[in-house]
Amino acid sequence: MSQAEKPKGGFDSAAFLRTLTSRPGVYRMLDEKGAILYVGKARNLKKRVSSYFRPGNPSPKVQALVAQIRAIEVTVTHTEGEALLLENNLIKAHRPRYNVVLRDDKSYPYIFLSGESDFPRLGFHRGPQREQGRYFGPYPSAGAVRETLQLLQKLFPVRQCEDSFYRNRSRPCLQYQIKRCTAPCVGLVTPATYAEDVRHAVMFLEGRSNTVAEELAERMETAAAALEFEQAARLRDQITSLRRVQERQYVSGGGGDADIVAVAARAGMACVQVLFVRGGRLLGSKDFFPRAPEGIEAREILQAFLPQFYLNARHAADIPGEILIEAGFDASELLEEVLGTEAGHRVRLLHRLRGERARWVVLARTNAEQALASRLASRQDVYRRFEALQDALDLDALPQRLECFDISHTMGEATVASCVVFDRNGPLKSDYRRFNISGITPGDDYAAMQQALSRRYTRLKSGEGKLPDVLFIDGGRGQVAEALKVIEELQVEGVIVVGVAKGPSRKAGLERLVVGGIEFTLRADSPALHLIQQIRDEAHRFAITGHRQQRARKRSRSPLETVEGVGPKRRRGLLRHFGGLQGIARAGVEDLARVPGISRALAQRLYDAFHNES
Structure with a gap:
C-alpha cells in the first residue's frame, strides 16, 4: 500500500503520480479529515488516477471530488478481478460519499423442501442454507413466497406444517378438511402417492409446469377409461387450476433463469428495478434506491450497482445464468468473469436484446421510472412537512434531523426505549437505536426516559453521531422535564425539545405539543402535525417490537x-x-x-x- 500525503495548499497530484504503479489495484481518495471520499478500481492505476487531474475535466462530480482530495491510498492487486472484489468490499464497509452505494443488503426468501423423510415439507426459508433439502428461489419478497406456497397447496397437497406439529398429530388437522393436505401425519396417504405430489411440486417450481399438466392429463384419461370418475374429476380440477396459474405466472417465449435490471435517474435520485425470472416464470420484482452522487449517469449507476448486488456471500448461489441490462459498459466482461467464478457457473450480461427479452427490459425500465416518480413525490411531501414544522415551531432554519423517543413495557417488565431518526428524505433507519432499560423501579417511565436519553446523548457528545435539531418525546410535561434535565446536564446546545401528549380522547389529530412549558395544538390537517404523528408512531412501533422481543426471550427461559x-x-x-x-x-x-x-x-x-x- 502506498499513500500520498497532503502538502501545503492541497494535494500534490503531480508528485504522487510520478511514483504511482501501472499495475491493477484499488485507490481510495481521502479528505482533510482522513475520511474516504471515493473508492475505485483500475486495470492500470497510473492511467486511471491520472484521468482525475487532467485540466478541463467536464464532469461536475469529478471537479467537486478533486477539490476535496487531500490524500490517496492505493492497494495493488494481482488481477483486475481481485481489484473488483476489493472495491466492492471497501464500498460496503466505508460507504464513501461519491460512490454509488446500495443500501438494501438483506437476504432473500426461498421455498424450502426438506430432505431425509418419506413425507417432506414445503416451507418458507430465509437465512443460511444449512438444512439438508432443496431451496427454490430467490423470491423478491416474503409475500411472493407465501403466495406461491398457497398456490402449491391448491395444486399439490404437500404438507407445509412444522415438523414438531407433524410428529405430534393423532388426527388430521384443518388443512386435510379443506383439501390442502393429504394427512401423511396419520397415514391417510401412501408414501408413493405423496412422493408423486412432491415430484410434481418440484417440477412446477423448476418451471416445468407444462410437463406436469401433460402427466396429469394422461392420468385423467387413464382414470376415466377405468371408470374411476371421481379420480378423473379430481385430476381435471387440478389441471384447470394449474393452467390458470400458468396464465398468471408463465413468461412466454422461453424458460431458464434470468434477472432483468433497469435504471431510472433524475432530480438527484436513482431507482434500480430488478425483475426475477426463475424456471421461465416471473417471480416478482424489487426496487432499489442506491445513494448516488449528483450528475451521475444511469449507465454508471448500473455499473456500480451490479457488483454490489451480486458479489455478496448471501447472493452468490442466487446469481442466474443471464442478467439482462439496457446497455453495456466497459467492465462488463470482467464482471461476467468474476460473477461466474463466484456463482460456479457461466454468467452472461446481455444488452443487445430482441423480442420477448427486449420487452422485459422495457417493462423493468417502466417500473423503475414509476417507482422513482413515487419516491420523488414522497420526498417532496416530506420536504413540505419539514417546512410546515419550521413554521409551527417558529424555527430560524429548516430542520435537518429529527429524533423521537418512546418507552414500552408490560407492567414494568422488559422495559425498552426506542430512538428513531428522520431526515428530509424520511426515516433514517440506519441511525435507529434501542435501549434495554435496567436498574429502575418497574413502570417508572420518567426514570426510563432519563436513562435512555443520558445513554444516547452521552454517545452523541463523544462524537458517535449527529445531534438532532428537534427532539420529540412521546409524553407530556413530565417527560419533557426529564429530557430538559438530561440536555442541561450534558450541556447539549441547539436541540429543541418537543413533547407529544395524547389529547383528552387519545384520538389522532388532537395531540398537544409541549415546548418550553407552553402547550398548544395544531390543526388536524396540518402537514407539520402529520410529520410529528409519523415519527411518533414509528418510535412507538420500534419500541414495541423491541419490548416484545425482550419479553419473548425472557419468558422462553424456564x-x-x-x-x-x-x-x-x-x-x-x-x-x-x-x-x-x-x-x-x-x-x-x-x-x-x-x-x-x-x-x-x-x-x-x-x-x-x-x-x-x-
Whole structure:
C-alpha cells in the first residue's frame, strides 16, 4: 500500500503520480479529515488516477471530488478481478460519499423442501442454507413466497406444517378438511402417492409446469377409461387450476433463469428495478434506491450497482445464468468473469436484446421510472412537512434531523426505549437505536426516559453521531422535564425539545405539543402535525417490537434454568416428580425438599425463583 500525503495548499497530484504503479489495484481518495471520499478500481492505476487531474475535466462530480482530495491510498492487486472484489468490499464497509452505494443488503426468501423423510415439507426459508433439502428461489419478497406456497397447496397437497406439529398429530388437522393436505401425519396417504405430489411440486417450481399438466392429463384419461370418475374429476380440477396459474405466472417465449435490471435517474435520485425470472416464470420484482452522487449517469449507476448486488456471500448461489441490462459498459466482461467464478457457473450480461427479452427490459425500465416518480413525490411531501414544522415551531432554519423517543413495557417488565431518526428524505433507519432499560423501579417511565436519553446523548457528545435539531418525546410535561434535565446536564446546545401528549380522547389529530412549558395544538390537517404523528408512531412501533422481543426471550427461559445448583439432572428429577413446571410452581418448600438431591436451602431458592416469576 502506498499513500500520498497532503502538502501545503492541497494535494500534490503531480508528485504522487510520478511514483504511482501501472499495475491493477484499488485507490481510495481521502479528505482533510482522513475520511474516504471515493473508492475505485483500475486495470492500470497510473492511467486511471491520472484521468482525475487532467485540466478541463467536464464532469461536475469529478471537479467537486478533486477539490476535496487531500490524500490517496492505493492497494495493488494481482488481477483486475481481485481489484473488483476489493472495491466492492471497501464500498460496503466505508460507504464513501461519491460512490454509488446500495443500501438494501438483506437476504432473500426461498421455498424450502426438506430432505431425509418419506413425507417432506414445503416451507418458507430465509437465512443460511444449512438444512439438508432443496431451496427454490430467490423470491423478491416474503409475500411472493407465501403466495406461491398457497398456490402449491391448491395444486399439490404437500404438507407445509412444522415438523414438531407433524410428529405430534393423532388426527388430521384443518388443512386435510379443506383439501390442502393429504394427512401423511396419520397415514391417510401412501408414501408413493405423496412422493408423486412432491415430484410434481418440484417440477412446477423448476418451471416445468407444462410437463406436469401433460402427466396429469394422461392420468385423467387413464382414470376415466377405468371408470374411476371421481379420480378423473379430481385430476381435471387440478389441471384447470394449474393452467390458470400458468396464465398468471408463465413468461412466454422461453424458460431458464434470468434477472432483468433497469435504471431510472433524475432530480438527484436513482431507482434500480430488478425483475426475477426463475424456471421461465416471473417471480416478482424489487426496487432499489442506491445513494448516488449528483450528475451521475444511469449507465454508471448500473455499473456500480451490479457488483454490489451480486458479489455478496448471501447472493452468490442466487446469481442466474443471464442478467439482462439496457446497455453495456466497459467492465462488463470482467464482471461476467468474476460473477461466474463466484456463482460456479457461466454468467452472461446481455444488452443487445430482441423480442420477448427486449420487452422485459422495457417493462423493468417502466417500473423503475414509476417507482422513482413515487419516491420523488414522497420526498417532496416530506420536504413540505419539514417546512410546515419550521413554521409551527417558529424555527430560524429548516430542520435537518429529527429524533423521537418512546418507552414500552408490560407492567414494568422488559422495559425498552426506542430512538428513531428522520431526515428530509424520511426515516433514517440506519441511525435507529434501542435501549434495554435496567436498574429502575418497574413502570417508572420518567426514570426510563432519563436513562435512555443520558445513554444516547452521552454517545452523541463523544462524537458517535449527529445531534438532532428537534427532539420529540412521546409524553407530556413530565417527560419533557426529564429530557430538559438530561440536555442541561450534558450541556447539549441547539436541540429543541418537543413533547407529544395524547389529547383528552387519545384520538389522532388532537395531540398537544409541549415546548418550553407552553402547550398548544395544531390543526388536524396540518402537514407539520402529520410529520410529528409519523415519527411518533414509528418510535412507538420500534419500541414495541423491541419490548416484545425482550419479553419473548425472557419468558422462553424456564425458571428452573435461573436457579444456581439446579443442573439438567435435577431439572429432570423435579419435572418427573411434579409432572411439569406448574406442579413445581404450586409446590411449597417442604414439598420441594422431598425430591431426591434437593436440599432445604436449594428448595428455598427454587421456591423464591418461582415466586418472583409469578
